[in-house]
Amino acid sequence: KAKEKFGKVDILVNNAGINIPRLLVDDKEPHGKYELSEAIFDKIVNVNQKGVFFCTQAVARDMVKEGSGVIINMSSESGLEGSEGQSIYAATKNAVNSFTRSWAKELGKKGIRVVGIAPGILEATGLRTIEYETALAYTRSITVDDLRAGYSKTSTTPLGRSGKLTEVADLVCYIASDRASYVHGVTYNVAGGKTRG
């Protein structure tokens, strides 16, 4: 649709993503309520990893013909560090980091830059539903209130606050621009100093 409307695609931002917090083993009562299943594994991998592959391949075919383009992969700080209750999500984001590095090697020589962004805790988005918070708090044996208090704790995030969406968007704009013409094959952590998921 973007190609129909604009003639070509110059910038692809692989932003779509989902997260369903679950434990590898849920031994609390009732047993298995928040345990990972194959269906959840497939669902998260299909959107976060396969979706990035399909979108990038479709767009990169044309970018290669043009000899230019920028691909930005939305990762997560949890992909760098792992995250309690979010192992599949974090694994897909680490896979995305690996895509960024490999595709940078394949596409750089065709004039296309590939760069990742790994946000930490951000202000609320559609991702942070009550179901999400309830499940994540459960996997960490804390309350939803404790979870929410953690969003702005300096022990979690040294800057002591959640990131603004504009702080991620500003980096997207920079990476997409020619000002970032030598930035390639890396994933930027935008996480207020947070280094553990």
Ligand SMILES: NC(=O)c1ccc[n+]([C@@H]2O[C@H](COP(=O)([O-])OP(=O)(O)OC[C@H]3O[C@@H](n4cnc5c(N)ncnc54)[C@H](O)[C@@H]3O)[C@@H](O)[C@H]2O)c1
């Ligand atoms: N919010 C955070 O704190 C945070 C932190 C780190 C990384 N991220 C990443 O940022 C990206 C955006 O997340 P967000 O926080 O804005 O969440 P969000 O739920 O508000 O946005 C996700 C978007 O993905 C779309 N989407 C989901 N499944 C799709 C599918 N199958 N096909 C097409 N579109 C689909 C949704 O429609 C939605 O617009 C995600 O990749 C997420 O993993 C978010």
